[in-house]
Amino acid sequence: MMGKILCIGLGPGDPDLMSLRAHRHLTRARVVAYFRKGGRPGQARRIAEGLIPAGAVELAMEYPVTTEIAVQDPAYGAALRAFYDDWAARLQEAALTDDVVVLCEGDPFFFGSFMHLHARLPRDLVEVVPGIPGMAGCWTATGQPITWGDDILTVLPATLPEAELARRIADTDALVVMKIGRNLGRLRAALTAARRLDQAWLVEYGTMPGQRVRRLADVEGPVPYFSIVLIHGQGRRP
């Protein structure tokens, strides 16, 4: 039987927050693939724990590098291109005989690694199931709405240069910053330059075990890659 490659968004972390469709594909899967950093279980795999049928074949797609080489280094691009080429071919081959379910934390089309496989695969071979993005889990964890009325929400990767972060932080109402980790120092400087540090919240591991919500001004020391910085909009309301 010719199968499909089904990429399922699993939501922000708590398995209870995945869609019924994602749950159905997951609990019927015979082949399951997921990304992970070498030596770690992988967030998507952790969300799926206990829901993958016994006997399913698991394919762990381990990034050759994450932070070991600078993204600007040509060796980074070369390593990642070879990695995605290889896994696109392997998943396509596995799909010759069965469906392949690819797990994705959050939503697959929102900064998800699956996008790089999707770009390499025939369109009619792939189906994507949307998921609640990590940021929705994170702003809900703060207990406050993110946007009101005419608020503009800006989503920034913390990997941007400080001046670019500061310019865009000063120019928005509500803010979501992804990929915090070792970029926190530069982001903090940008928030300070934009005079908005006191409005910022840090959510680590939103809806996951270890969730932690703090005012960014109170945070000292390192924070994980799986953190989001938020500023709530204060827009018009009746």
Ligand SMILES: C[C@@]1(CC(=O)O)C2=NC(=C\c3[nH]c(c(CCC(=O)O)c3CC(=O)O)Cc3[nH]c(c(CC(=O)O)c3CCC(=O)O)/C=C3\N/C(=C\2)[C@@H](CCC(=O)O)[C@]3(C)CC(=O)O)/[C@H]1CCC(=O)O
């Ligand atoms: C290089 C760097 C820069 C950059 O983003 O520009 C980058 N990842 C960095 C760090 C990092 N990544 C991960 C950890 C371990 C986390 C942990 O385990 O705690 C760490 C931290 C660490 O290693 O310390 C794992 C990870 N990565 C992605 C997912 C989600 C997914 O797979 O969907 C997961 C979770 C897998 C899981 O479920 O566990 C996805 C993406 N990460 C990408 C790039 C893009 C793919 C590469 C490409 O093709 O370029 C893509 C697709 C995003 C995109 O393209 O936007 C950056 C350096 C930032 C910096 O400067 O600090």
Ligand SMILES: C[S@@+](CC[C@H](N)C(=O)[O-])C[C@H]1O[C@@H](n2cnc3c(N)ncnc32)[C@H](O)[C@@H]1O
């Ligand atoms: C490569 S992106 C993947 C985004 C994911 N596809 C989504 O829909 O949220 C990884 C970044 O998402 C953010 N993130 C995703 N889920 C999160 C969560 N549950 N708690 C905190 N941060 C999260 C972090 O900023 C992390 O650095």
